[in-house]
Amino acid sequence: MLNRFAENYLGALAPTDFRPRARVAGKLASYDGLLMEAVGLSLPVGTVCQVGTGDGGMVEAEAIGFRNGRTLMMNLGGPAPLLPGALVRPGDKPGEAEVGDAMLGRVVDGAGKPIDGKGPIRGAGRWPLAGRIQSPLDRGRVLEPMDVGVRAINGLLTIGQGQRVGIMAGSGVGKSVLLGMMVRAAKADVIVVGLIGERSREVSDFLETKLKGDARARSVVVAVPANHSPVLRIRGALRATAIAEAFREQGKKVLLIIDSLTRVAHAGREIGLALGEPASARGYPPSAIAMLPGLIERAGTCVRTGGSITAIYTVLADGDDNSDPVVDSARSILDGHIVLSRQLAERGVYPAIDLGPSVSRVMTDIADKPHLAAARVLRRHLATYEENRDLVLMGAYRPGTDPAIDGALAAHPAVMEYVKQDSDEVVSLDDAVAELVGVFGG
Numbered sequence: 001m002l003n004r005f006a007e008n009y010l011g012a013l014a015p016t017d018f019r020p021r022a023r024v025a026g027k028l029a030s031y032d033g034l035l036m037e038a039v040g041l042s043l044p045v046g047t048v049c050q051v052g053t054g055d056g057g058m059v060e061a062e063a064i065g066f067r068n069g070r071t072l073m074m075n076l077g078g079p080a081p082l083l084p085g086a087l088v089r090p091g092d093k094p095g096e097a098e099v100g101d102a103m104l105g106r107v108v109d110g111a112g113k114p115i116d117g118k119g120p121i122r123g124a125g126r127w128p129l130a131g132r133i134q135s136p137l138d139r140g141r142v143l144e145p146m147d148v149g150v151r152a153i154n155g156l157l158t159i160g161q162g163q164r165v166g167i168m169a170g171s172g173v174g175k176s177v178l179l180g181m182m183v184r185a186a187k188a189d190v191i192v193v194g195l196i197g198e199r200s201r202e203v204s205d206f207l208e209t210k211l212k213g214d215a216r217a218r219s220v221v222v223a224v225p226a227n228h229s230p231v232l233r234i235r236g237a238l239r240a241t242a243i244a245e246a247f248r249e250q251g252k253k254v255l256l257i258i259d260s261l262t263r264v265a266h267a268g269r270e271i272g273l274a275l276g277e278p279a280s281a282r283g284y285p286p287s288a289i290a291m292l293p294g295l296i297e298r299a300g301t302c303v304r305t306g307g308s309i310t311a312i313y314t315v316l317a318d319g320d321d322n323s324d325p326v327v328d329s330a331r332s333i334l335d336g337h338i339v340l341s342r343q344l345a346e347r348g349v350y351p352a353i354d355l356g357p358s359v360s361r362v363m364t365d366i367a368d369k370p371h372l373a374a375a376r377v378l379r380r381h382l383a384t385y386e387e388n389r390d391l392v393l394m395g396a397y398r399p400g401t402d403p404a405i406d407g408a409l410a411a412h413p414a415v416m417e418y419v420k421q422d423s424d425e426v427v428s429l430d431d432a433v434a435e436l437v438g439v440f441g442g
Helices: 005-009 151-156 175-185 200-210 230-249 261-274 286-296 325-333 342-346 369-393 403-419 429-440
Strands: 026-031 035-039 048-052 058-067 070-075 087-090 096-099 125-128 164-169 190-196 219-224 253-259 308-316 336-339
Touching (some): 125 230, 175 200, 190 230, 190 261, 219 230, 230 253, 230 308, 369 403
Parallel strands (some): 190 253
16 A cells, blocks of 8 residues: 555654664666656655766655655656666755754755855754644643734734634735735744745745845745745745744744645645545645645644744635635634635725635634624624625615615725725734724724
């Protein structure tokens, strides 16, 4: 039976699995452009090997499974002139990420190599890529709000320190802009950003326009664009999470951003299909979806150290379909989700947050009663307006017929003004709540 990716690949990254053992060089027996098969090796899953190329160089490949006495590997680099019988040498043990204050202000790739031109990273600590097992009793409740600088989120979808939130939307609706607003204004000790599977242009754009000044100095960026190996894309998400865990262990309040969780699932799909797993919903093998809970569950609070990881994951709804398997799975695991609407974006409402299906599951624990009451009033007005919008636009509604509709129509301009915000504007949590209660608290 084939090794399951979620059980074998991720589990094998724990450093306790890498006991010293005799290793010999093997040979490359097969390569189909994605999957390598080597013979003569006995290696743990996750081991990074050096494979000889036809031009005398070497390319890195990672062991992802076994089949019929052969070690299955995936190329970690770009295209390489590989030949049958090429020498395969096991490298150093994998499974650990460089962490600590030495990482602040730096940009690394999925393998942990600096790509910012600032030289090697010195004095960094080590942390398992797969994380350390944490007792459920070490996880505290989410009781403290986190200020993210976005009025609609601070007031209507209040996020707590240690909460896991998804931003769900189709392409081109403003996910990256919203992330940039939150990164610039977030009240966090450390910001860890994982840019996974996105366009290379967006990586440089994010660094130059979203992470500037103080935010850049207290941030760590792991960038693995779409043209990188699926193994590196998954390692990038694991590395970003491991870096955040190490800062939480120091008692710090960490904001972790993974953009995007869908691209991580796509990488898992590529690996699962290459291993021969059967495709299920939307072509995803079971292992691609099964790996997501293990990644997301690593975020949260730690009672023992007092630190927390507040995690924000972007989830791409292919074709604006919110029944996508990744969207469904993420929605069931996360502590809340923010849905962006293409219709609102087309009307010029930014950030295009669709408040109806959006929810923060911890808001009732971290907001006071006047705040919650005012938020319910605004939501009620907005829901009533949306239900009767077509009726009003057609001129079929006569004012005075229904007091609830009349109230919603009167309040709608104030509702839209509250939701809209310029991308360079910062609205603190206190100001957002005060404005909400002042307008809708009566």
